[in-house]
Amino acid sequence: DGGITQSPKYLFRKEGQNVTLSCEQNLNHDAMYWYRQDPGQGLRLIYYSQIVNDFQKGDIAEGYSVSREKKESFPLTVTSAQKNPTAFYLCASSIGGASYEQYFGPGTRLTVT
């Protein structure tokens, strides 16, 4: 988990509220990613950013938004439009380049009731 911090570890929200998950990295990586993990479904990509001020939708972007104003930060907002937001959210980063592995943060478990 070293080098990537996600806060908070546990987050509780009421339905209808937007919530922002923090992700910071001190690895000087160009690329950053957000994944959602649900039991038995593996990891699904929400958004990714290969450079500052640019990001692309992943496979399940609906109901989520991101920004990448600084190289070290890639916050994820879970909006009220996300139908089923309760999940484990993982942030990752990598050196720019397709052959490089991704490094993951410790995750944030979001519960919406």
Next chain:
Amino acid sequence: AQSVAQPEDQVNVAEGNPLTVKCTYSVSGNPYLFWYVQYPNRGLQFLLKYITGDNLVKGSYGFEAEFNKSQTSFHLKKPSALVSDSALYFCAVRRVGAGSYQLTFGKGTKLSVIP
């Protein structure tokens, strides 16, 4: 398009026995392949990767994986399992030459090492 299949949801092995966690992939062209491990309520940790060259890749904690292009497989192996190896294992693929760095993950295999 790219995809990964991990055909076993769970693998049980006795401590000290060899272990294998299976992975097959589908990409148009050549792949970059990765294995990660996840302990409960934690992020994923990188174990090893295949980029090019030798088909047998060695990684962290005594794990290795064999790339087999004809069978489109990248099985994870360890000669002697430890109880501490019990975790969730993910295989991932990215197509060589793909414009993005997007990884596609399998659904994971839960490894249980029995004392």
